Amino acid sequence: MSHKRIPKRKAAIAAGSVVALGAAAILLPHANASQGGSSTDAAPRTMKATDASDLASQLQSLLGQAFAGSYYDAAAKQLVVNVIPGDNNNVVVQAKKAGAKVREVSNSLAALKTGAQTLKAKATIPGTAWAVDPKTNKLAVSADSTVTGADWNRLTSTVKSLGDGMATVKRSSGTFKTLVSGGDAIFSQVQGGTVRCSLGFNVKASDGSPAFLTAGHCGVAAKQWSDSETGQPIATVDQATFPGNGDFSLIKYDDPNTQAPSEVNTGEGQPVQITQAADATVGEQVFRMGSTTGLHDGTVTGLDATVNFQSETDPNGVDTVTGLIQTDVCAEAGDSGGSLFTQDGSAVGMTSGGSGDCTSGGETFFQPVTAALQATGATLGDGGAGAAGQAGSADPSASASDAAGGGDAVGGGGTADPSATASDGTGDQSGAGAGDQSGAGTGDQSGTGTGDQSGAGAGDGSSSLTGTN
Template identity: 30%
Template structure:
């Protein structure tokens, strides 16, 4: 049984440190970072990025994180400057630069002075998102062979994923949604997405099964708790975390995959996320959304601390329990029990694990529910430090 450096004193295997089960138990572990001494995300993720992204040195990993932080700020500037011509932005890990798509060539000239690469595209982010929404509206017409769809800003197209030999099913959905077939690309894959809850013992937090804590937050009345995946429990579900207790106060699944567990006893919020086998914690300082192409790391109670790259946003995923919309697509791995766990980029909270395909031995695709829509939907405030 894997144990978190922070929760081991309680005998729990929670991997994300959105909440500490009790102040006394947390301080009983000598190797645990306290809220006052825990390093920030930018100081602690370098080794994990080296391992999972194949970087050659700590300096290279640290430069990547610095470039990504600059790109997050820069996207806001170029989005405003490009106006209606803005077609999306993608971060390039090799060059450390942001590539901005525009739908009007005249808009590119003013953006290049800001230090970004530009390219002119036929469709752009807004048009692709409209196609995704039209496919969402026609979801009932999709066969079981269609596993999802998403806007691919790098290719300026919407990708529909289907099981091998089922391209016809994608074209049937395109016809039912009445979208422009020229904007759509079909990909075959034998990987079928699944949610990552697991009905086993030795859990991160109990709800009748096992999931992982997401990010500490407080509700509109100032009551503490944590975000997690909606498929981990319906409203009213009781959970245990070490010697702490909570109840699912808000939950949406399917359509979205978000929930808020309100603490009822012996749970104190912290701004920390466990790095598990990598050691230590990340201190979350905000929730600025990372760019497509940026590196990202996740924490979960089965596979611990894993990193990868953001591949796409606004993904529709078709699970057996129903479709979920607005997911972010990554190539970081996860396995059953990791559901609900936190995602961070640098020191910025990003979301909670939803599901995916594959595993941490062979790789795969993993989706997370973005945090910002969750905070807005449930009127929550992220607990930061």
């Protein structure tokens, strides 16, 4: 039986397709093998970030309650493991022999998680976020520009109540919003306009049918999705989580014979094969593809982050999302829902939201791919979450509007009127700007529709074409 392919114009929606402005070669895996002595050497050994992530997982089991987090030192190419001082000399020696750099810290993971629970109970304020920062061994608390007055006092007093050395507070530029990121644009027609998002990663659903992952707020916004703004639906939401414990959707292709290659098409005929799903490691370099801002790279800065977005349906409410990856990768409106991945082809996350932009800076949060796969029962590629993906490449002749149409689940990525108010509901410059779930379009589910051109996202400000962030 012949397999049906998505129209050539869309080139079989590859995971995270977008024109990469000549950066494809930067992302292709190259020699970077682990180095260092044997497993009996006590000196830290050099390794790749993916190897550091694997080793960290093993050492967490080995160290037990003595384990207080870990991060990847990109400059030294070493895994740094935090331990709580105590009667654990034997396991610490084993950790050193395994190649990790071990350092003693004062805050246990249990204490940090208790602190996060206190923040959740007393300071769940729209525009705030927090995550464990293993580099400082503290909770890193962020507040956007909307957190002022009594809310700011409430946040800072709660942080102070945690005790000295437990948390830090910083301001984030812009406003925390759900974004829409990454790859080929996907569209849905809803009452009042068009919702536009981006495809994250192609997967196989638990029943073997072809599907893809994207942001959960996309799946909540609309049920059926097309690969063109005016085209017929080609995929239907199977599962969607937002808000709550994650921001992810599993959307199944309607045609069971649809080819869904496991790759990120960086343009110019050089797709990066996605061969596995990997947990993020603090300190590792990651790449994001965005239809609005193109290719950007940055660093993972925190894990298990909690973000409190302004509610989409209740002006006085808050949409809290937990379990996210915190990064300094920049993003803007039109960049959410799509691929966050590593140089060696590991799928790491899908853009959820953040604050700032690629000019002024900020921070962006991502839904972990591993958690989304576990929750939905889906797998990457033909053989599951560690197997090589199905071959396939995007049409190199695809235009930016075809291959990277972008997708703001919040009503499209365009440049909105910076003076627009909540009642203005300005639209996307591509004409898809109605129906923004986060308030960028006239068909906003919450009915508020803002036209904030800063979107959300985080900015290191670099073009990320050299991969040196």
